[in-house]
Each structure stands twice: as structure tokens, then as C-alpha cells.
Amino acid sequence: MGLDTLQNFLERGGPVLIVIMFATFVMWGLILERLFYFRLAHKGVANRAIEEWESRSDRKSAYAQWVRDKLVSEVRQKAEANVQLTKATVALAPLLGLLGTVTGMVTVFDVLALTDGADAKAMAAGVSRATIPTMAGMVASITGIPFASGM
Numbered sequence: 001m002g003l004d005t006l007q008n009f010l011e012r013g014g015p016v017l018i019v020i021m022f023a024t025f026v027m028w029g030l031i032l033e034r035l036f037y038f039r040l041a042h043k044g045v046a047n048r049a050i051e052e053w054e055s056r057s058d059r060k061s062a063y064a065q066w067v068r069d070k071l072v073s074e075v076r077q078k079a080e081a082n083v084q085l086t087k088a089t090v091a092l093a094p095l096l097g098l099l100g101t102v103t104g105m106v107t108v109f110d111v112l113a114l115t116d117g118a119d120a121k122a123m124a125a126g127v128s129r130a131t132i133p134t135m136a137g138m139v140a141s142i143t144g145i146p147f148a149s150g151m
Contacts, residue, residue, distance in 0.1 A: 012125070013132035014107075016100035020133055023096060024140040027089035030082050031147045042079060049075050083148075090144035097137020104130025 010017055049071040058064045108126035111119055 009132070012128045013136065014100060014103060014129040016096060016103055016129075016133045017136055020093060020096045020100070020136045020140060023089055023092055024136075024143075027086060027093070027140065027144050030086040030089065031144065033082060034086065034147070037081075038079075045078050046075050086144070087148045090141050090148040093137045093140040093144070095137070097134040097141075100133020100137065101130045104128070104133070 010021070013020075053059070053068055053071055056064060056067065059068075104126050106126075107129055108123050111122040111126055115122065117123070
């Protein structure tokens, strides 16, 4: 699959497909960042919080419990960074696909109005602009759902 094939696919899908592609890259960038964080850094962050807690002589007072809650909150905050943005991009992808459907169908209706249905190739191009972004938005969203729901 060469660059020409990708360019042809993007042209057939219309400008909304480029937006979907960009949103998908952002979504996968966020997913990969979280995967790398949990694979490489989270254990160290949690261990530092545990070490800080265990180094305290006072673990029973109300102040000590506040410190513990603060440590837990900091670890949780680092673990959940960018998760909401990832979920938003997963939800955004099918909506962008729907936008592509609408813009493609507008193209079909424009061709129908101008040619009285006589230009089948132009109508097919509009249908292509309607269906390709829909498919791309759904595929992008489906690939992100396991990561958004498991985070």
C-alpha cells in the first residue's frame, strides 16, 4: 500500500477524512503515552509514594492520614492523566464520521439538483464521500474503545 493509494483514499473520503485521520493520530498518541507510562513509570511513582509513607514515623494521626490521602491522590492523578481526553477522542471519531456522511450526502444532492440524476459518476463520488468517513470514524473509535473503557 503506497502513498498514492493513501492519497487516493483521502481524496475519495473528502476533507472530513483528514480530520478523522488527525483525531485518530491524537487518540493513538494518547493511548501509547498511557501504555508507556504504565509500562515504564507508574511502578516507580507508586513505589516513591509508598517509600515516602513508610519513612514517616507517624502513621496514625489525622495529619498522617491526610498525608497518605495526598500521596494516593498524586499517584491516582498521574495514572489518570489524559484519560478523559482519550475518551473524548474515542467518542469524537464516530461523530466526525457522521459529519462526513452529511457532507457527502450534500454533495450527492447537489449533483442531483444540477444534473437531474444524469451524472452517475459524480453521484458515486458523493456517496463515497459519505460512506468512507463513516467507516473510518467507526473503525477509529472501535480501535480506541478497549483503552478508553479499561482506563
